[in-house]
Amino acid sequence: METRNIDRLNRTTGVIGLGCWQLGADWGEVDEADAMAVLHAAADDGVTFFDTADVYGDGRSETLVGRFRAERDGVTVATKMGRRVEQTPENYTAANFTAWVDRSRRNLGMDTLDLVQLHCPPTPVYADDAVFDALDALVEKQAIAAYGVSVETCEQALTAIARPGVATVQIILNCLRLKPLERVLPAAADAGVGVIARVPLASGLLSGRYTAGTTFAQDDHRTYNRHGEAFDVGETFSGVPYDVGLEAVSRLRAAVPDGWTMAQFALRWIADQPGVSVVIPGARNPGQAHANTSVGSLPRLSDDAHATVRAVYDDLVRPLVHDRW
DSSP states (O other), X not given: OOEEEETTTTEEEESBOEEOGGGTSSBSOOOHHHHHHHHHHHHHTTOOEEEOOTTGGGGHHHHHHHXXXXXXXXXXXXXXXXTTSOOOGGGOOHHHHHHHHHHHHHHHTOSSBSEEEEESOOGGGGGOHHHHHHHHHHHHTTSBSOEEEEOSSHHHHHHHHTSTTEEEEEEEOBTTBOGGGTTHHHHHHHHTOEEEEESTTTTTGGGTOOOTTOOOOTTBHHHHTTTSSSSOGGGSGGGOOHHHHHHHHHHHGGGSOTXXXXXXXXXXXXXXXXXXXXXXXXXXXXXHXXXXXXXXXXXXXXXXHHHHHHHHIIIIIXXXXXXXX
């Protein structure tokens, strides 16, 4: 597994991590045995970075990751906080941070959390000095070792990167979301801030397994949030209309190297980007976990392949999403 250093986090991580949203909820049911098998399969392949959140299954994902962590050495667990309350800046207080962190510490079975990220908070939060003073205080108390932010927009990311205590920025980056390449990744690299690339397969679109006739369960966000009914539409299929995403995938297939899957191509494209620290695809079974982690030892894509991604994005996707996030 190829590794990357995150300077402000003072940790080294495998370039492919594991996103654990699907172990909690919102992707259909995953039973506990399958969830634990996914976690261990990823670790067996060299994954050292596991990303969860207090809101995933209202703590279910954290609890499962905590059980797993107790059985494995050398892993970094990143969690997120803030989405279990109404999304107003007034709720981002020192008292709430302490309560949220304490709950995650219990769920994960950790005295000091490795990394806590604000979970896509309202934009004014990024400019509030008191918010970051409170996070610094949690580091001083050793309740958390470091903090970062998960963002929706590039402007939010840039504001966060300018904060000296921010260790990581988590942002949507994939073959259908190229805007972070322009300013966010260079700024993060210059500052020593880690970049966690989330939604790397655009909610599965870039796996190449979906068609116009594919259906998803009613409790799957790809059904109930397709138009942003529950949360930011950019989190579902990266905000790209489903039919446009299918067309983009069809055109990208020509650039996939022989013997590679579409998903491996999409994940390797992200890993190739300068400034990316770790990519966090999800997995619902050990087979998917093994396929994803294999990307950590695959070679860089050709310049022609990268040019194809750019051309498809510029032609189909840029007019629809580039200025939104």
